[in-house]
Amino acid sequence: MNLLPSLMPMLDAVRERFEDRLDAVVAPRANEVYFHAHPDLVAGFCAYLYKAWDARLTGVFADDAVAEAGVFHLYYVYTLDAAGGFFILRVPVPPNRPEFTSLTNAVHAVNWQEREIQDMFGLKLIGHPNARRCALHDDWPEVHPLRKDFDLRAPMPPFQGERHKFRQVEGDGVFQVPVGPVHAGVIEPGHFLFSVAGEPVLYLQLRLFYTHKGTEKLFESLPITHGVRLAESISGDSSFAHATAFCHAVERACEVDAPPRARALRTVCLELERLYNHIGDIGAICTDVAFATANMHAMRLKDRVMRLNEHLTGNRLLKGMARLGGVRFDWAEDQLEPLRRLPGQLRPEFDSLMELIADSTGTRDRLERTGTLKPETARNFGVVGIAGRASGFNHDLRRDIPHAFYDQTQFKVPVFTEGDVLRRLEVRRVEVGESLSIIRQTLERLPAGPVFVPIDEVPAGRVALGYVEGWRGEIYHWIRTAPGNRLARCKIKDPSLQNWPALSEAILGNIIPDFPVVNKSFNLSYSGTDR
Amino acid sequence: MFDVLRKSLKVGVVTSSYPATPAALSPHARGCPEIDFAQWQDARPAARVCPTGAIAFTDAEGRRTARLDLGHCVYCGLCAEVDPAIRMTRRCEIAAYRRPDLISQATYSLKPDGTHERLVKGPDTPAPMVAQPKAVAELGRQIQAEAARLFGRSLHIREVDAGSCNGCELEISNLSGPIYDLERFGIHLVASPRHADMLLVTGPVTRNMELALKKTYDATPTPRLVVAIGACGCGGGIFGVNYATRGGVDAVIPVDVYIPGCPPNPYALLYGILQAVRKRAQA
Numbered sequence A: 001m002n003l004l005p006s007l008m009p010m011l012d013a014v015r016e017r018f019e020d021r022l023d024a025v026v027a028p029r030a031n032e033v034y035f036h037a038h039p040d041l042v043a044g045f046c047a048y049l050y051k052a053w054d055a056r057l058t059g060v061f062a063d064d065a066v067a068e069a070g071v072f073h074l075y076y077v078y079t080l081d082a083a084g085g086f087f088i089l090r091v092p093v094p095p096n097r098p099e100f101t102s103l104t105n106a107v108h109a110v111n112w113q114e115r116e117i118q119d120m121f122g123l124k125l126i127g128h129p130n131a132r133r134c135a136l137h138d139d140w141p142e143v144h145p146l147r148k149d150f151d152l153r154a155p156m157p158p159f160q161g162e163r164h165k166f167r168q169v170e171g172d173g174v175f176q177v178p179v180g181p182v183h184a185g186v187i188e189p190g191h192f193l194f195s196v197a198g199e200p201v202l203y204l205q206l207r208l209f210y211t212h213k214g215t216e217k218l219f220e221s222l223p224i225t226h227g228v229r230l231a232e233s234i235s236g237d238s239s240f241a242h243a244t245a246f247c248h249a250v251e252r253a254c255e256v257d258a259p260p261r262a263r264a265l266r267t268v269c270l271e272l273e274r275l276y277n278h279i280g281d282i283g284a285i286c287t288d289v290a291f292a293t294a295n296m297h298a299m300r301l302k303d304r305v306m307r308l309n310e311h312l313t314g315n316r317l318l319k320g321m322a323r324l325g326g327v328r329f330d331w332a333e334d335q336l337e338p339l340r341r342l343p344g345q346l347r348p349e350f351d352s353l354m355e356l357i358a359d360s361t362g363t364r365d366r367l368e369r370t371g372t373l374k375p376e377t378a379r380n381f382g383v384v385g386i387a388g389r390a391s392g393f394n395h396d397l398r399r400d401i402p403h404a405f406y407d408q409t410q411f412k413v414p415v416f417t418e419g420d421v422l423r424r425l426e427v428r429r430v431e432v433g434e435s436l437s438i439i440r441q442t443l444e445r446l447p448a449g450p451v452f453v454p455i456d457e458v459p460a461g462r463v464a465l466g467y468v469e470g471w472r473g474e475i476y477h478w479i480r481t482a483p484g485n486r487l488a489r490c491k492i493k494d495p496s497l498q499n500w501p502a503l504s505e506a507i508l509g510n511i512i513p514d515f516p517v518v519n520k521s522f523n524l525s526y527s528g529t530d531r
Numbered sequence B: 001m002f003d004v005l006r007k008s009l010k011v012g013v014v015t016s017s018y019p020a021t022p023a024a025l026s027p028h029a030r031g032c033p034e035i036d037f038a039q040w041q042d043a044r045p046a047a048r049v050c051p052t053g054a055i056a057f058t059d060a061e062g063r064r065t066a067r068l069d070l071g072h073c074v075y076c077g078l079c080a081e082v083d084p085a086i087r088m089t090r091r092c093e094i095a096a097y098r099r100p101d102l103i104s105q106a107t108y109s110l111k112p113d114g115t116h117e118r119l120v121k122g123p124d125t126p127a128p129m130v131a132q133p134k135a136v137a138e139l140g141r142q143i144q145a146e147a148a149r150l151f152g153r154s155l156h157i158r159e160v161d162a163g164s165c166n167g168c169e170l171e172i173s174n175l176s177g178p179i180y181d182l183e184r185f186g187i188h189l190v191a192s193p194r195h196a197d198m199l200l201v202t203g204p205v206t207r208n209m210e211l212a213l214k215k216t217y218d219a220t221p222t223p224r225l226v227v228a229i230g231a232c233g234c235g236g237g238i239f240g241v242n243y244a245t246r247g248g249v250d251a252v253i254p255v256d257v258y259i260p261g262c263p264p265n266p267y268a269l270l271y272g273i274l275q276a277v278r279k280r281a282q283a
């Protein structure tokens, strides 16, 4: 196998340590290694990789391979940032003993992911601290939609009403405040139950998956090319990042590389997506602390980027641009010209907006030390992306495991340790500047050539991991291909999924009126979580 | 404080003059597709590449009925790449009072090789209301008067995400920004359905949101208007109907106006909202 040299020492060490317990080691790609083993190995493998190699468990999911292999498979994806690759442990679960042992007590980050496996595959979760339903709400019948014997269009009885038993918080003067799923602002649906004593929040229970749309199951029913469009609708604000992660996975399965110009154009689009979201969020954070003027300026700049998106891709959210093997549209001179001018035009205006915010001491007072997520908690919860980097998480796939054109550009990854709303805003501020610089660098050395390689046939029976650092954090798409250019499985991992529980930690001790600004500073995707 | 003022004065007025002037769109913007039914030789290639089933056909007894349903279409343009009879327009301001008005269709007799011989019925294009620049210019002035007559005051809108991908929400939020500025028409986005005259609902309506949507609808005082937003809100979009979704908004509550698009851009939203008010005023 043609393995990345930096992964060699780890592979040797893992082999030496677990040799007799590994059924197979397969490296379909230079930075993606699969270890097949018995479920007994799950806990030990995890502990070893965390301790010895500083790995992060970034995804846990199941795959119904009963038809092909007679078992369900569980996959544990470890990201090895320092070495630039992924170790993936695969263990079987026999259908006649459909259960698996939880890792949540050791790695909080997998809490919801494990419960989702239990709901969607009917594999019983052993030893989980709160093994209740999560992805399917309590009133769902006993169905397991991601099992192959479940029909995508199976009619479900209508929703009868909330059956969820929230944990009671008791004590003198404690009361509970339910909010949602329909909120006061223009945001996505979710239910928050605050327990407060006086003003401070003692406990926050989150309930999501209101926008569950059967997306992963739907992928299995579509030709792979249609999947690109579906991937654009996983989380609208990350349309391009999700669609690119999907294309990346398919390209890796086909052993095809997008041509250099395509990778450059992808990089530009990913940065445009980062720009309009970051600028919009900075404005929205200001609104939530009553600095509406700043938001108006931010929205003006955001719209400028969205108009440029439309000019470059036909759609303000960059929808329609992604394609397997590259991107759909090359850019003519009349499109490149305003793009080239963007950094020079936007930068001074953005700086002046940030000055306005910095000069507003009232705003700073509200943002500083609000919604603090300590680095230690962030690490325990596996928090990634913006929220992670505001709390000491020094990782960014664009730098550590570069995709697209990022290995050809230079940029700073801002990291803070205070973990408050102000630092989440600061991460965005710095990243906006870096995005503009990445766009400039990319355009300066824009390679010539085609913007895609055609992918007409996707070989069956392949597995592949696609990854993209979206504006919110790292996005993973894992696929297993089936005959006829179809997918047997598409696992979508939006960064929101593991960041949500950390929000409950960040709000502790804060007052409910500060919740909107804390929530906004995380700005997690409900649809990306619920799918 | 003075700095804040100085900055605002320096920036000046940024609000778009729409609807007094046509929407400012890039020449590269993609609106809805348009089919030249008379010249349509074969519906199959477009149906094959269409990711949402917006272009679909049924064959029976040597005839083919083929259709384009904007209630699913995401304006991706893939159909136009494979079929010379289809072209992508820049048209985005589209609204329909009835769901069938988003569907255009025609019936063809077939040649032995499965291509179209000739048009035998249609094309049936009940053409959704599409903006006429002149009529649009009137709307801005009409809207406040009509809302005032209808509700005795300005128009209050409550947004409900019944399962969207959040793309529609992004554009709806942009309406309250300085560029599109809904408020200049006396239209406010409000926090509770109890204060609302109109619900803007994005979809597809998920099973988990169905009840919440119904309750929100019930909590909205009559006369109430419901506007279904986006391909998903109109017909379920790319998600369609599956174990977790009910499809478009009208599968759950009655809808007054449909605004297609993925997502509808702010002009399309403004246009559709204005049409909704107009519909009620005409009734």
Ligand code: SF4
Pocket (backbone or CB within 6 Å): B033, B049, B050, B051, B052, B053, B054, B055, B068, B072, B073, B074, B075, B076, B077, B078, B079, B080
């Ligand atoms: S533009 Fe609409 S009709 Fe054409 S392929 Fe895309 S979704 Fe289908």
Ligand code: SF4
Pocket (backbone or CB within 6 Å): A233, A236, B163, B164, B165, B166, B167, B168, B202, B203, B204, B229, B230, B231, B232, B233, B237, B238, B261, B262, B263, B264
């Ligand atoms: S219409 Fe498009 S943008 Fe709107 S919710 Fe559906 S997929 Fe998302």
